[in-house]
Amino acid sequence: MRTARTPGAPRTRLTARTGRRFLLGAAVAGVPLLIALLGPWLAGAEGPRGVSFTAGGGHRLGTDFVGRDVLRQVLLGGRSVVAVSVTATALAYLVALPLGLAAALTRRAWLEETLTRPLDVLLAVPSLLLLLLVAAVYPPGTAGLAALVALVNVPDAARIVRAGAAEAAARPAVEALRAQGETWWRTAVGYVARSMVRTLAADAGVRLTGALYLVATAAFLGVGVEPDAADWAVMVDRNRTGLSVQPWAVVVPALLVVALTVGVNLLCDAGTSTARKRDRGRKGERR
Amino acid sequence: MRSPKRADAETGTEGGARADAVAEIRDLRVEIGGRAVVDGVGLTVRPGRVTALVGASGSGKTTTGLALLGEYPDGARVTGDVWVAEGPVGYVPQHPASVLNPARRVGALLTDIARTGTADLPRRARRAAGRARVLAALEAARLPDGAEVLTRYPHQLSGGQQQRVVLAQALLLGARTVVADEPTTGLDALTRRRVAGELAAVARRGVAVLLLSHDLDLVRDLADEVLVMRAGRVVESGPAEELWLRPRHPWTRELLGGPGGTADGGQERGRPRTPAVPAPGPVTAPLPVTVPLPVAVPLPAPDPAPAPARDTVEGPAPVLEARAVTARHRGTPALLRDASLSVRAGECLAVVGRSGGGKTTLARCLAGLHSRYEGQVLLDGAPLPRSLRRRDRAQLAAVQYVFQDARAAFDAYRPVLDQVARTAVRLRGVRPGAAEEEAVAALGRVGLSEGTARRRPGGLSGGELQRAALVRALLARPRVLICDEVTSGLDSVTRRGVLRLLADLAREPAGPALVLITHDLDTAALADRIAVLDAGAIVEQGPAAEALTAPRHPFTRALTGSPGAHGPR
Amino acid sequence: GGGTPGTANSENKGEPKRGGRLRAAFAGGGAAETLDPHLSNLFADAARAKALFDKLADYGSDMTPRPRLAERWEAAGPGLDRWTVTLREATFHDGKPVTAEDVLFSYRRIADPRKAFRAKASLEPVDLDASRATGPRTIEFRLKRPTAEFPNVLAAFGAYIVPKGTERFDRPVGSGPFRFVSFTPGRSARFRRNDAYWDGAPHLDELEVVVAGEESARVGALLGGQVDYAHELNPATARAHEGKGRIEIVRLRNSAMQGFAMKTDRAPFDDPRVREAFFLIADRQELVDGALSGAGEIGNDLFGKGYAHYAAGLPQRVQDLDRARHLLKAAGAEDLRVTLDTSPVAAGFTEAAGIFRDQAKKAGVTVEVRTGNKDSYWKDILDSGTLASYRSGAMPIESHISQRLLTGSTTNATHWRHKDFDDLYQRLQSTKDTAGRTALYERLQRRLHTEGGFLVWGFADWIVGTGRRVRGVARDAPANTLDWARFDTVWFA
């Protein structure tokens, strides 16, 4: 028996396939992103309040926990969600990435300990306490909130970065870079982080969602956005009491958050896909 | 895919023609970015026979070999037919480290491969039988201490040991076809001879071997049929003896003319060579023959006059000196014991020894990549920091190391040229633009075009990458250049060119002193002095000619073999 | 919401049946919970205490005291500063009778200055050193000053009678309708019927009070039949299940006053015109609809709607932004900015704050909502800030005034300190005849209505869910009154 290992047809870059892969992610993430972007312009003026958690009555998606129109809140509520959670995640990585990489790349045990042990301490402190304290002493502000959410995420992210980087940091390529006198930044971020970009993308993708709901919790405690702010995550959190009477107030923003999460992650997946290579490998066996 | 139905149909139509072949390539053309890397190649692999592909570095050997495995480079357009008999194909890649799983012990995959062969045994016997098979394969691959090797991680093996592990995998597989891509580059002469013997034995058992190699000794010892490749085309093919005795194509003649080409290579060296033949067709592949080096000039023979003089007191002080270096790895006994050596400016020191003898470890100690050692490494008499992280730029630039595994030492995601040029930027403060120009020029001198260098490492052949790695180190204008097997992946022509370049550089006033770690005794013969390393100890050190022609230590004698020992058969 | 409070449910009729075990779910206080009735703080504590113990009196649904362990009380003499209380015949679970000494012991324990029991403030008028038992079942209470509404003291929250000498409550012994069986703090407390209960043995064999802090857990447990009574449900939940037949929803009207407290001695609220402007800013129906999901009634800036002595005759205030703006201008408080303190400490707080913020904006007032820590909220707003969310559970109007609106009140969150007001209150306490007191109540409340510091915008229903087979749950008893969380009258159909 014989096997043909060459394709009959010539092969080309599979741009169309890759494009389709991106398309799905873009379509899913597009809805929430578009609403976030354009919603505030479409929202229109604020109408009179109604009874909280009612359906109908001129409100297409009913009313929320303080009797406002859910549809309007949904249209208004995307920007802060996207902005704060993205900023917070980016901020967390901005700190965690150098920390994790430094810990992975250093040879000095003491340096590694000084970098990671304090983070471990932070890791073991209930974030509830942190949130409460900040709520008590820190004047509410969106920037502060993003910083706080980032802070809660840093120890975690740094550990994942460190674990993912350990293998790459010990490769001969890194030794070669060092022998070239390459800068730390280029070695760490340009090479080590680059080689674990998939892990980073996967972690950041889900961390984004975590950040989102932390924003809502914080809002409830009085940090950052107002507790009745138009913000999808806050809406999901605050409208939960009406879940049984007026599910839309939870379901619609939650769906948008889900779409955002799923879409962004699918985009990440498509961006870091290796399938292209393997497609080729398999096609090689087709006649 | 491998559906029997379709296979039958194929056998029905074309099977007759290949009745005795286990694999066949017909009119294969692999085109990347409009350039044919392999063009119109055809070959037949038959059971029990060794088919050798030889040719210049970058001529498409690996690409052709991988085609038998159904693998092609990224973004390639492939036409032609490749047929392989049902069943796995053994593969010994050019860079063995890449196929060794960094997270698993060496034994893991070997055991799994062995398991496929013990499925019919009773459950209880399987384990023992598998282990016995693994150990036998390691033995056949000339890895002594197999049981111990199984428990190691790949990074705990020397380059040659890794190569033999991969070879053992192929032997263990029991495939009908084995593609061996440079299977002996990392092996010392002694081991190589034995491995060659094993490959011959494998072929005798009816396995078809496709051997891709620069090692003409090996090819001559093993091959039944030889195909000579150049710039993606097969320029000449035929039974080995015939080709060896009556090479028709000028390129073949040139290729065979190098050191090691024949036992009496020494006489051939002086023979004037046919001028370079322009590459056929639109192929722009840089050919070694275009290297702007005085190809016809004899290789720098060891200069007998100055060498002894340097050993005397009035010679220049050593640039780099290792004093009583005893190195160990985590949790191992000392691998390098009390090794002392030194190189002077303009001098070339060859370090030879058995695979796994500690050569790389020594070089890494010098280069600051291995800091678990006692003893001292001195640069111009001043101690060098153990770890290169503590070396300043001048010290980094002064001692440069070219890695044994060129592929592993490059960042797979950035163009080679960028990576090469960074040395000049970082260590000599050259502007990026100028550094790139300098890099392009230097790469040109070793036969790498700018177009090639602009690709990522994955787009370069093994030998091309090796040369790029060399240039990367050279751009630092080092005082001492430590080359760990930098010519193992080069064909004889290119190798000569590269060595010449190094010799020229060394001779320049500010040129680097060379530490050449090599298994190739011909290459070693070019050095001023030779240090022989056996099991972590330097057993002999002295002028090259002396050490090679009149070895004092029994180990050196064994390594060099009796005069003319390169051709066992 | 609509509906008539207090209508007896048809299902509450019929002959009570004996037997069965009832599980009641309350929000709890975790591992810190105790069965010491004097430490009662939470609704769960109160429910457990009520099952095990009795007070001398308790409030009816109009917040007038009803006799319990006290059979009767009367002022001993004309001064209203000596009262005689006669106990009924009742026994503790260990069979010993409830005596005057037990009462005095309990009250002295509560008033112990080294302890800090909650009811201590309510017992403040009583001079316990001078009070004494005049018989096994009669006590003469000496008061520090005339107190016409003294019976309110006997019904005070947490003023339970425990057997003399009791200091530990691991296995509490009380006189209540149920006997102690077991208790795990933060989880459950089990009780068994006290067949010798003076008010008639309960119908239930057993009562278990379980703790579930999250409302959805209580609802889930109720719907799933894991509990038969769930205390404190959300209005939205109630609406979802009302009339669906799966569970019964009981709305206890007028259970909690909802409002804002303005510090009447601080700018800008030291100006009565600003206070009045704020009264006029509030759109009460919007607040009730938005913050209470409609489950409540609007307020008229007075405490105690529906309770005895409530000044129901005063005109209902409605939103009047023009007049509010006018008043602010007159007070020189245009472009006013105030910070409104709120906290998730009580249902509807943050919601109401946000709604009020938006309402105030229409009157040109910028309200900045500041969310504070819920655990220290009440302490924090007592003396700091100028405007804060406020609520109050049910209590007699007299108690509300004495605890919050007198110069010497301990929790005077509006800093309402007026000598004439204090004097008027004292006159009320010294007035024996009911009509005279009613007139004085009216005067006090009229004053508060015009220029007081409490902006009372609504009264929230307290919502309880019960299983379909549960009968006898009172439907008109505000939280903390006698019939609220009273399980001795409950039975399974």
Add this chain to the structure above:
Amino acid sequence: MNRWIARRLLLGLAQTAGVVLLVFALTEALPGDAAVALAGDDPDPARIAAIREALHLDRPAHERLADWAAGLLHGDLGVSLASGRPVTDALAAGSGPTLLLAALTLVPLVPLGVGLGVLAARHEGGPVDRAVSAVTLAVYAMPEFALGILLVTVLALRLDWLPPTAVGYGTDLLAHPAVLVLPVLVLLSRPVCSLGRLVRAGMTEALASPYVAQARRYGVPGARVRWAHALPNAVAPAAQQLARTADWLLCGVVVVEALFAIPGLGTVLVDAVAARDVPVVQGLAVVFGLVAVVLNLGADLVARRFAPRAGVAA
């Protein structure tokens, strides 16, 4: 290696001390104290002062901390301010359900998370991958309480398969395994996704690597290639994630405990913080600190094991 572990454990003690200090500082920095919290909505200043005195809260913070620390050296975690009972009682009561839930969640989590990650990576870019990714991510993006309520509504209230909460089941939850199904499902929902995503990421990388190609080429069965040869290269970050998940499970899952009325350590923490019950919070900090030390050490050991080359570099 053993020295490394010993050093880490020693550092872990310091780390736990750090946690305790930090938690103490945070709790002290919160507005109000136990007296204020006890006073609740009846913040009579005199009453608060009396409580404060009774609880010795009028002493300086450092003295209280020192006393507490001295007690700790004798294995005494102190007495709860709110209930007057030993702190160990509260911890013991809370840790039962917490341990049970954590164990029951971790047991299916590892195979599920890893399995889904491997499955997705195996079909990378294909419909299976996208389906697995989309579903796990969607579940992940769903807030815990919403998922909880959804599951309760459907599985418990509509279909009546499972009890909706653990109300009234007392301490012996293990005797009523049905009660634990829904909480475990909710607890599983998010870690499965984050773990699966990390495994998938590492696996895609590993599956595309030359060493996996070599194993395939050599006829090693597909499953064996995935599990024995590719997976080890993906576990280091996943192990960290798993440690974080275990940490989260052991240090209190507030939402799920509240949702199903399971009084575990999360509830103890929330109550203790609300009551400003510093001794209990401190006791929890000790537990949390030690748990974190052990889990982090474990995760780091795994990471070292599967990146054996790390630490070799000069």
